[in-house]
Amino acid sequence: EIILETKGLTKSYPMSGGKELSVLEDINIQVREGEFVSILGPSGAGKSTLLRILVGLTTPSKGEVLYHGIPLPKAYPKIAMVFQSFALFPWLTVLENVELGLKSQGLSDDVAREKSVRMLDIVGLDGFEDAYPRELSGGMRQRVGIARAIVVEPEILFMDEPFSALDILTADNLRGELLDLWIKKKMPIKSIIFVTHNIEEAAFLSDRAIVLSHNPGRVKADFFIDLPHERD
Numbered sequence: 001e002i003i004l005e006t007k008g009l010t011k012s013y014p015m016s017g018g019k020e021l022s023v024l025e026d027i028n029i030q031v032r033e034g035e036f037v038s039i040l041g042p043s044g045a046g047k048s049t050l051l052r053i054l055v056g057l058t059t060p061s062k063g064e065v066l067y068h069g070i071p072l073p074k075a076y077p078k079i080a081m082v083f084q085s086f087a088l089f090p091w092l093t094v095l096e097n098v099e100l101g102l103k104s105q106g107l108s109d110d111v112a113r114e115k116s117v118r119m120l121d122i123v124g125l126d127g128f129e130d131a132y133p134r135e136l137s138g139g140m141r142q143r144v145g146i147a148r149a150i151v152v153e154p155e156i157l158f159m160d161e162p163f164s165a166l167d168i169l170t171a172d173n174l175r176g177e178l179l180d181l182w183i184k185k186k187m188p189i190k191s192i193i194f195v196t197h198n199i200e201e202a203a204f205l206s207d208r209a210i211v212l213s214h215n216p217g218r219v220k221a222d223f224f225i226d227l228p229h230e231r232d
């Protein structure tokens with residue numbers, strides 16, 4: 001089943017002298033349930049711009065994004081995002097950061113707490129509920145970012161270079177843990193769209209790669225990767 005589809009997405013930014021910078025041109029992609037898709041491409045290819053358009057943070061110059069056949073902004077997609085720079089609220093504890101999205105959905109304090117504690121346990125942060133982000137290492141902060149995103153049970157989890165701000169060992173560990181959670185279906189999500197410029201990372205994690213070319217950003221390749229693992 002197709003969850004997300006784009007039709008003729010094009011984005012350009014105005015430049016000085018009345019010129020236009022064409023960042024994305026005619027992007028047509030479909031994402032189905034169960035797919036772990038990487039969006040690959042060199043720096044400046046338009047990966048972040050594409051991701052921001054997919055989640056509705058940026059509007060395209062042309063074309064549309066559809067969730068279950070309904071175009072943004074009419075669609076009300078169940079999505080969440082993990083950011084490169086974690087984007088945690090520093091004045092809230094780990095638990096409060098994770099609870100926030102659930103409370104804004106109208107869940108009671110008790111239910112929000114219970115779900116958040118369980119999710120923190122899943123990402124390996126049992127016992128850190130009352131810590132503040134500044135007391136945690138980068139890897140632990142990104143675990144909070146992941147818990148906060150998946151606790152709302154999004155259909156699609158968007159990840160924008162989530163491990164590129166971490167040292168190599170921490171990134172390797174988190175990558176392995178993310179893959180394990182995905183393979184064992186421990187996250188209440190259907191698909192992942194993962195932006196990276198790291199080909200090895202894409203090959204390790206995802207079962208499909210969409211490669212953007214640079215200047216302008218077009219889909220240069222869109223292919224499935226045979227993985228050495230199967231999902232449970």
Ligand code: ADP
Pocket residue numbers: 013021023041042043044045046047048049050
């Ligand atoms: P990537 O994530 O692949 O590195 P980006 O989507 O961040 O690429 O950027 C693609 C191009 O679009 C870059 O040249 C960038 O400078 C430009 N760009 C991104 N956002 C804006 C903006 N808000 N205004 C003008 N130019 C932008």
Ligand code: ADP
Pocket residue numbers: 048084
């Ligand atoms: P990334 O960390 O994905 O490479 P950047 O640091 O390039 O992202 O961009 C961060 C933010 O700045 C984004 O919201 C992007 O749209 C915006 N941005 C990037 N390039 C430009 C630009 N040339 N002019 C204006 N805004 C930009």
